[in-house]
Amino acid sequence: MxxxxxxxxxxxxxxxxxxxxxxxxxxxxxxxxxxxxxxxxxxxxxxxxxxxxxxxxxxxxxxxxxxxxxxxxxxxxxxxxxxxxxxxxxxxxxxxxxxxxxxxxxxxxxxxxxxxxxxxxxxxxxxxxxxxxxxxxxxxxxxxxxxxxxxxxxxxxxxxxxxxxxxxxxxxxxxxxxxxxxxxxxxxxxxxxxxxxxxxNDSHLRDIEIQYMRAIRSADHRLMIANAYFFPGYRLIRELRNAARRGVDVVLILQGLPDMRWAQIASQFLYGYLLHSGIRVYEYCERPLHGKVALVDREWCTVGSSNLDPLSLSLNLEANLMIRDHALNQQLFEHLEGLAEAKCNEITLEQVNRGAWWKTPLSVACFHLLRHFPAMAGMLPAHxxxxxxxxxxxxxxxxxxxxxxxxx
CATH class of the missing domain: 3.30.870.10 (Endonuclease Chain A)
Structure with a gap:
């Protein structure tokens, strides 16, 4: 199709x-x-x-x-x-x-x-x-x-x-x-x-990731992503950084009360790079975040099943709708903005830098892993x-x- x-x-x-x-x-x-x-x-x-x-x-x-x-x-x-x-x-x-x-x-x-x-x-x-x-x-x-x-x-x-x-x-x-x-x-x-x-796992290996990157590249003033399991590939991370550097208000809403602790830890290793790039990061703490939604500017948004992690981007069968509709975009923006303001903790560089000495080298290692994980994940398991x-x-x-x- x-x-x-x-x-x-x-x-x-x-x-x-x-x-x-x-x-x-x-x-x-x-x-x-x-x-x-x-x-x-x-x-x-x-x-x-x-x-x-x-x-x-x-x-x-x-x-x-x-x-x-x-x-x-x-x-x-x-x-x-x-x-x-x-x-x-x-x-x-x-x-x-x-x-x-x-x-x-x-x-x-x-x-x-x-x-x-x-x-x-x-x-x-x-x-x-x-x-x-x-x-x-x-x-x-x-x-x-x-x-x-x-x-x-x-x-x-x-x-x-x-x-x-x-x-x-x-x-x-x-x-x-x-x-x-x-x-x-x-x-x-x-x-x-x-x-x-x-x-x-046939002819649509990267369709959802490609649609995300096209939307991010087109962003002019605002970009919001609310995603439960955030550990995307280097290409997508780089597009988020580039958007923030050209003046787009990039906001990520991620898990603060996770149903799987390892997923939150993986995301947290990226916080330093994201914050240094000018991206705002919030952790939603009222209940486990299971959403997979995003919006760009005033028209584009997506709702679906795909997380931004190795399983969803390289292994699972997923389905997302990409939607251009001003009313839906605005409704989703107001809802996510409300979550960020009232039910999330904003992450700061001071918080990220505080703590154990091993966080920095491990964060660097995780970041470079992103460059290669799609190929590695796509090979496992071979059934x-x-x-x-x-x-x-x-x-x-x-x-x-x-x-x-x-x-x-």
């Missing part, structure tokens, strides 16, 4: 599970023909159960449903949970399943990290929010801060096609299902221009991920029958 900018789209920003889940479930409950759903994580909790119920109800109305989960992120999904969906006629697939070794998951790399929902070729959702209760505030202090968008218009055909391309690799009968047509997709729903950018359909043999079975259909 060659990415193209599509005009005439409608877009709505959805912040956290409180806005995302009701919007998705409302559209699922109204679905008439088809639901395609991809997610990294699906939990058997109150959110997962609500999704399961909505999908089973839709299947009962005759809606064709395809669900794809990741073998690492959704490794512990219960047999009864799967059985209830499969017995209702829902097709569930797992990306790159591997058995655990001594209780630990072994498929660490090349994950399906995309979060996409397409309903009746009319509405699509793209973002970073998984189907789990940890995206709701009542989960507690470790509830995630995250973002997605709901879109309508010509871009839905591209999103539908991207999902179908993946699902077709699992079973031959999917080959006969058509892509979204112009007759199905609502035309000229709004004023937003959009481009779907995906990252895979071919596959999709397998989940088919419990019987309702009371203790073992799922994983039917391998095709490697990808």
């Amino acid at each position: 060659n990415p193209k900018w599509r005009d005439g789209n409608q877009v709505e920003l959805l912040i956290n599970g409180e806005e995302y889940f009701p919007a998705v479930f409302e559209r699922i409950n109204a679905a008439k023909e088809e639901i395609l759903l991809e997610t990294f994580i699906l939990f058997d909790d109150k959110v997962g159960r609500e999704l399961q119920h909505a999908l089973i109800q839709a299947a009962g109305r005759g809606v064709h449903i395809e669900v794809l989960v990741d073998g690492y992120g959704t490794a512990d999904l219960g047999i009864s949970f799967v059985w209830e969906m499969v017995s209702a006629g829902i097709n569930i697939h797992m990306f790159d399943p591997h058995p655990k070794l001594l209780g630990f998951r072994t498929n660490l790399f090349r994950r399906l990290h995309r979060k996409i929902v397409v309903i009746d070729c009319q509405d699509a959702f793209v973002g970073g929010i998984n189907f789990g209760a940890d995206h709701l505030a009542d989960y507690g202090p470790m509830a995630k801060q995250d973002y997605a968008v709901q879109v309508r218009g010509p871009i839905v055909a591209d999103i539908h096609r991207a999902s179908m391309d993946l699902f077709r690799k699992t079973q031959s009968r999917m080959h006969n299902r058509p892509d979204a047509t112009e007759q199905k997709v609502q035309r000229h729903s709004g004023s937003a221009s959009m481009l779907l950018s995906i990252r895979d 071919t991920p596959r999709l397998e359909q989940l088919k419990p043999v019987a309702e009371d079975t203790e073992i799922l029958d994983y039917k391998q259909d095709k490697t990808i």
Whole structure:
């Protein structure tokens, strides 16, 4: 699929599970023909159960449903949970399943990290929010801060096609299902221009990174990135430095209350270089930041699943929407500016320079590692991920029958 900018789209920003889940479930409950759903994580909790119920109800109305989960992120999904969906006629697939070794998951790399929902070729959702209760505030202090968008218009055909391309690799009968047509997709729903950018391990190795760099190079006065796992390659770091040096107000909002401490430590090794370049760095401390959003000037922004780290930029399957829309850009800017002012700690050079003597040489080593990590990360591990359909043999079975259909 060659990415193209599509005009005439409608877009709505959805912040956290409180806005995302009701919007998705409302559209699922109204679905008439088809639901395609991809997610990294699906939990058997109150959110997962609500999704399961909505999908089973839709299947009962005759809606064709395809669900794809990741073998690492959704490794512990219960047999009864799967059985209830499969017995209702829902097709569930797992990306790159591997058995655990001594209780630990072994498929660490090349994950399906995309979060996409397409309903009746009319509405699509793209973002970073998984189907789990940890995206709701009542989960507690470790509830995630995250973002997605709901879109309508010509871009839905591209999103539908991207999902179908993946699902077709699992079973031959999917080959006969058509892509979204112009007759199905609502035309000229709004004023937003959009481009779907995906990252895979085939022909779209650097698409998302390239779109980021193009936007950064075009920045004239403001650039904001809010990203959960920030350890990008040298090329992207250099473009951020160049933007700051030509007078662009470059602001990074990163994790201050991390769900994975090692990810925060990796980012912190870059702080000295970033601050010396004139880039402002904030750590969001109210809850774990899980977002993957950015904006440039007053038109461009992106929302999706891709972090700016080795996994997302060099290994995972990812999907981001690049969007040109003044209203969305301004809404996202006001929201992120509010986070920076009220719920973040600004990092200073004094803070970075304070502490152990070994921080400086280690920071230098990490910085130079950035020059080479894309090539190194792309080599590990050297395996071919596959999709397998989940088919419990019987309702009371203790073992799922994983039917391998095709490697990808």
